[in-house]
Amino acid sequence: MNQSELLAPENYNIVDEIEKYAENPEKLALIYEHAFDAPEKVTYATLIQRANQVGHVLQQSGLKKGDRVLVMLPRAIETYEVYIAALKLGLTIVPSSEMLRTKDLQYRISHGQVSAVITMPDYIPEFEKVKEYPDLIKLLVTGEHTSWTSIETEKSKYATSLEKYPTSRNDLAILSYTSGTTGNPKAVMHTHGWGFAHMQLAPKQWLNIKEDDLVWATAAPGWQKWVWSPFLSIMGSGATAFVYNGKFKASRYLELLQDFKINALCCTPTEYRMMAKLQNLDDYKLTHLHSAVSAGEPLNRDVVAKFEHHFNLTVRDGYGQTESTLLIGFLEGTPQRPGSMGKAIPGTGVTIIDDEGRELGAHEEGNIAVPLDLPALFKGYLNDEDRTEEARVAGYHVTGDLAQKDEDGYFWFEGRKDDIIISSGYTIGPFEVEDALTHHEAVKECAVVASPHAERGNIVKAFVILQDGYDGDEALIHEMQQFVKQSVAPYKYPRAIEFVDTLPKTNSGKIRRIELRNEEKRKYKK
Template sequence: MELTAKEQPIQIPSEYNFAAEVDRYASAHPDKAALLIVEDSGESVTHTYGQLVNYANRIANAFTELGVTRGDTVMVLLPRGLEAYGTYLGLLKIGAIILPGSEMLRAKDIEYRIKHAGVKAVIAFPPLIPEINTVRSGCDSLRYCLVFGGADEAGWTDLNPLVDKASETFATVNTRADETAILSYTSGTTGGPKGVMHSYGWPYAHLAIAATQWLGVQESDLVWATAAPGWMKWIWSPFVSILGKGATAFVYSGRFSPTRYLKLLESFQISVLCATPTEYRMMAKVDKLEQYKLDRLRSACSAGEPLNREVIDTFRRAFNILVRDGYGQTESTLLIGTFLGMEARPGSMGRPSPLVKAAIIDEAGNPLPVGEVGDIAIDRSMIALFQGYLHDPERTARSYRGNWYVTGDQGRMDEDGYFWFEGRADDIIISSGYTIGPFEVEDALVKHPLVAEAAAVASPDPIRGHIVKAFVILKDGTTGTPELVYELQDHVKKLTAPYKYPRKIEFVDELPKTNSGKIRRIELRQKELDRS
């Protein structure tokens, strides 16, 4: 069955730059708080919209002086904080292409992205300098290695002195809405990560629906969206949804702790929260949850993977707040969700956004009847859909089935148009909201001298939703031991981002394969499901 969506309520203008949107708001409200940054120590600092835009202007001028210009691709590897917000705005101001990167990326991940995207400049924070130094000599396109503070190594430029002396005046470039603004990498089941291209017009559509009708951000709100820079979700919520609505972003730079999160929500009187299912699950397990007084919290959203009904019920009992699910991808904006004012059906993904015509389709691209499981698909005319995968027309083409963009997830739809998630249609692993390609984990494992072959799959986990489980064949004469498990886990952490490491490893003598020799991960996934 196909769900006919409302007529698309917006039309993206031919020229659009999100930074100009923030400029206009800051000009009218220079003293309004834009960022409230809280350190792990409890120390806090507030930056107004006027201060943030002036800082972004200085960064834009510093980039221009260095020679980073419109259309250049810049990789940003910064943690939560003022520098991330200022850098993203500064790069948009000059019309550059932002390549977000997690601060957890390792040398191999960084090298792949630099070479694949032809990155001209990398902006990092000091701990990542050694990772980049190990690969930079082989990256021909890379001309600038920039850091905020601590640049005492050859070939690195400290941005702080350049920014400090730069002008606070900068005229934001009038970019076309169809120019590429964001190049965000996402894991694939085979080969390297895919470079997802989004246009300068993408934030316009995201603001109209996701920020307004799902998060429900209002100008008076203090909004805590917990996603970290380096992920498309950070651009979704902490960046576009908050600054685009003139609200105040609550930025916590400390480590996650469920009790710490609850205390912060209470003491700072957060009014809008957007967190991962894992964070909600762990907070829901805190003893005497109702002791925390979250009186100002009026909107709570979850995204990244399905949220358990038990957790939704717990938050409703303890705080009289409905945690509303939302579904989208790196390739899109919010696609399906429980929007403000909508009847909630716990366990459901919700209903399609007004921007979206969605359906459950079969392998031929035909919409399926109510209740039947098939591929979740979106009409390819959706205005906030990605521009394609960089340098990969074949994988771009495989994302479509006729007029449908196929998400790679499977689900069903009920008689009222609510979508229900059934699972991944491919081998992608989603753990604690992180998207992990099995190939990346397997590639790291087989680089260990004692590993002959490996397969990685999702294994059910009550806290993280799923974790990475690796089935490993060792080379002849090698015995699997607990010590070797730790060694392999540490080996993967060193070769790729730590969140990708296999939390479980099982040593086996053989792996299930097709006649052509491909690993049948589906059998291994089913094995894990049967055990759970």
């Protein structure tokens, strides 16, 4: 695949890829399972009609092309309707997790110059404390509240057809906020053309979605991964999205995969790890599942092995960022190489460079980098030219992740650039140590960071959540240290291990090593 195949037509709207499937009145778009009533099914035709009515409400509220709309909604049918309606009108969506608080919302509304917010009644209290925005248009998808417009009430007044506002591939479509290691969150600018390029790469090459598949991508709205998979990848492929608005429970996930006969699955390594920990995996029959992928952080080898053993299915890893699309991964047919990230996705041009922008050879550790002219790359950080330029080196966008590539083109993850541990002159990637620890039978979950040390600069420290039935004592610490030494170079073993009940995580399930690292620094300074 070359660059020209990733370039959208000059006049283009992301919704074009979804709306075409509404021509078949029977084609199923969504199955919504919410653990209360019977699953709700919605066709593409009905979804587009409802979205069109929502679009009329947005117009009547005073919104126009180019306005920015903060959308704070859970996994729900209404979320799909709002996204389609907003994009069809040329509005820019600011995805926002329902877990955000007033401070987060205040920053997004101010920094993003947001014109309207769309949410549900349960989340109103956080918006009521937002200051200095008396002209903010406030909309609810369900229910009613003083000073808020109810889309649910108003949309029935309008026609089920809606003229799409003319947009170009360069018009801003999505403004996703992503946290950096320092400073306020960065606002990642994605155009309609980015959406087109993404749909040529992720769903077709990696997710391997076939039209009419039933696909479950577990990411929650409010995060770019929801835009990636549950929304664009599934809807743009003419598949059916399985939407589950319930709490994670490993046994429940496997029941849903089995009972609904899911064909393709995309979820986080944490979710896969929790499923793989179950002792009764053979009780579940996942014979309809032909594609399973994982993204967000590297997937442990033992998890892949368990899914292969019990379900005859290879879980394929993938790597990308809020700023891009899928960049590296295992496509169907790519030979597995345990511990590797996979290969560069054809058409992305992703490579490894040093800090001066020189492309590195095999087994040389450096920065994962993407050519700046890739259509599936963001256009920069809104109102933040400095941080945009900081991530650009010699015609590349530098992701902030470190890896090396072998002679066969497989990438090997070394960790975030700011997660790398330097101890006694040795450079140590935390994932390799975490992966080794995870294979110990007593370990449920773990995270590895640098801990300041007077003599060595830093030492490797592991925070470990134990499986039930194990006691965290000195004998177990020694046993784990020896265990790690058997699979990684001895200088990499954790010289300190602390047993904990929980690990700090983002709302999308990624472990926040930075919190652990900062706490170690704080304790060292005392």
